[in-house]
Structures are given as C-alpha cells and as structure tokens.
Amino acid sequence: MPATSRSAEVPARARRADAVRNQQALLTAAAAVFVTSGVDAPIREIAARAGVGIGTIYRHFPTRADLVVAVYRHQVEACAQAGPALLASAGSPLAALRQWADLFVDFLVTKHGLGRALRPDSSGYEALHTYFLDRLVPVCAQLLEAAVDAGEIRPGTGAYELMRGIGNLCAGGDSDPRYAPRRLTGLLLTGLQRPPGGGGT
Amino acid sequence: MPATSRSAEVPARARRADAVRNQQALLTAAAAVFVTSGVDAPIREIAARAGVGIGTIYRHFPTRADLVVAVYRHQVEACAQAGPALLASAGSPLAALRQWADLFVDFLVTKHGLGRALRPDSSGYEALHTYFLDRLVPVCAQLLEAAVDAGEIRPGTGAYELMRGIGNLCAGGDSDPRYAPRRLTGLLLTGLQRPPGGGGT
C-alpha cells in the first residue's frame, strides 16, 4: 500500500484551489444566513449567497449537520475547553458547573434554532447531535463528577441527561421575555444541589 | 338585523350529514395517524386514511393546529380540571403541583412530537400554542400561587415560564432511556423549593 495517508511524501494531488475557495465561501455564507434565517434556512439560499451551485454545497457538506458543525466548530470547541478552565478558576465545582451551563445556554440561544439539534429525533441533524454530545458530554461529566465528589450535588444524574435538559430548555429561548432559559437552567442545577443540612428527599 | 346568531328560531339550515360524518372520520383518522407518525404526519396521509379529499380536511380544519387541538381537546381539558382536584386532594400545594406536572409530562411524551407545539416559534402551530397556554397556564398559576402562599416554594417564577420549561423538557422524551423528562421536571420543581431552614441563596 503506497501510503495514501496524509503527510506522505506523495500527496497524491493538491486540493484544487477553486474547491478550497468554494468551501470557504460556503462557510462564510452559511454563517451569515444562519444568523438571519436560522439553521433551517433553505440550502438554495446558502448556495446562492456563496455564489455556487447546489451540487457544490452537497459535495462539501453531504448533510446539513455537516455544514452546521463546520460553522460552529470553533465555538463548540471553546465551550469544551472552558470546562476544565472554569473548574480550575471558579470557587467550587458547583460554581464552575453553573458558569459553564450559562456559557452553553448563551451559545444555544444566540444561535437561532440550534437548540433543536440537541434532540435525537431531529431529522437531518444526526451528525450534529453526535458531535455535540461527543465533544461536550465528557466535559459536563467532569464538572458534574467534581461537584458530586465535593458533596455539593447529589449523585444520580447523568451528564447526557443534563446536557439534553439544558439544550431543550433553550429551545425557542429568545422569543418571549417571560421565558428565560438561563433562569430555568439555574433552577435545574439548584434542584440538583444537596441540601446543606443532610437528609435528602 | 334578522338574528343570525345561533339559537335563533330560524336555524338557517341544518349541517349536512356528510359534513358531520367526514369531520368525525377525520378526527378518528388523525388520532390514529398521530400515534404512528406523530403530529407532523403528512396531511395527505390523514386525508387518505379518513377516505376524504385534501380540500375537505382544510375546510374542517384550516390549520394543522386546529386538527391537533380537536384531537387532544379532551385530554387537555382533563389535565386542566385535574389541577384544582389535586390541590384539594394532595397533602400540600407543592405535592399537588408535582403530581400535576407529572400528569402534564405524561401527556406530552406519549403524544409523539407534541412537546414542540409549546414553543412559540413552531410554525403552523400558533393556534395550538395559544390553546394550550390559555387553558393550562391559569391552572398552573393557581397551583404555583398556592405553593408560594404555603411557603413551600420561592416566589418569582411565572406559570408561563414553568409551563414552557416543562414542555421543552418533554421534547423528544421517549427516544432514549437515559433521558427522563419526569425526573428533570421533578428536579426543576425541587429547584423552586424554598429550603426548609430559612435564608437560601
């Protein structure tokens, strides 16, 4: 096998310049369209804005989720890295968990319609669901575990459950001032808290 | 003006028998289809199952939400009436609120995809959103208020906010065993609880 892997001395062939250009244009266009029309915006609209054909968008991003992931990868990454950082800087694991949750909530509500993607039944978003969970559940689990170990919250709640709960609470979050996802998320975490006194339930 | 209102002595004309028949068939068909395909099932599928044309379904139920409301009206009504009943029968207002929340959660998760309808941005479901809120928010408010008056929970949370929070938590609820809407709803209510000791955060 003649080493088809990357970093080989025979790079097979360089990626064509127009392909690189188009992929970049697509990312820029998608980011702009997502802001105005949400992540469910018609594919044609994104393609038109990028100045490419429909086929091109499907070649670079086979599913809509692939495009969404590519657009938001940086922010998800930042959110993932904020976990350990907060754990180190905050006063307590629970405080870190709260701050991290706020971060996550802000990310979801500012990205119009993104919260839905956390749901496993969202058709067309499987890849996004997977990516989110793969990247963030471990971070959440670490924070959760630290808070449990510190005796600040009761054990028994999974990171997956908490993540999806928070994600769901963010659905349609910026449409009515009477509904504040951050507040409800905080309430959820308070519900997790172990009463300082002792005897639970 | 010759009294065009209902209950007049000139009933204008009796409703045609086939119209009544079709509306009933539509309700039955829709209920069946909703179970198997969710409330987003294609209109054509419902029409076909009822043995009527597309036009007929649109005449009887101009929007999809009208159909959904008609199908679930009884259950929403039951849920609304359970509020005061639980308040009378349960040991405390908070206990009543918890039981009522469980009732509501069970209703939403068993109706595949119905939770989404609680969101204000769900296109095509405005009527459903309105109906749900009009009917249930007052009930929830009564329970909430009673619990606050009893000193069991902290004031400051609106019934609308709580209802939507619970509704959101139910989204996609029956697809993964690791995600239990009832548990999270309970957690949310626990978060609302006033610590028995006294001065909380």
Place this chain on the structure above:
DNA sequence: CTCTGAAGCGGAGCACTGTTCCGGTAACTA
C-alpha cells in the same frame, strides 16, 4: 316524489422544499 339552490367535496395544480446525477469545465501535471 321531484326539484333546486347551495353546502360540501375532491383533487389538479402551484410553490417551495431536499437530494441526486451527470455533462461540461477548468485546474493541475507532465
């Protein structure tokens, strides 16, 4: 029972989606 007006019906048709597929083009390589 027959007649008639209109309430009601059915589905063709339009607009708008996502997705596939393939002939043509233009970017690399030698």
Place this chain on the structure above:
DNA sequence: TAGTTACCGGAACAGTGCTCCGCTTCAGAG
C-alpha cells in the same frame, strides 16, 4: 501545450403544504 480528472452547476425528481374551482349530493320547499 495537451491530457487527466477533480470539480462544478443546475436540471430533474420526489415529497411537502395549501389554494381554487368544477362537480356532486344533500336538505328543504312545493
């Protein structure tokens, strides 16, 4: 410069929601 082929574009297909209008058939008058 010429050849290869990765890549592009958009026509085309399939599945939606919803409208609109000619035809059917029911309810009530005679």
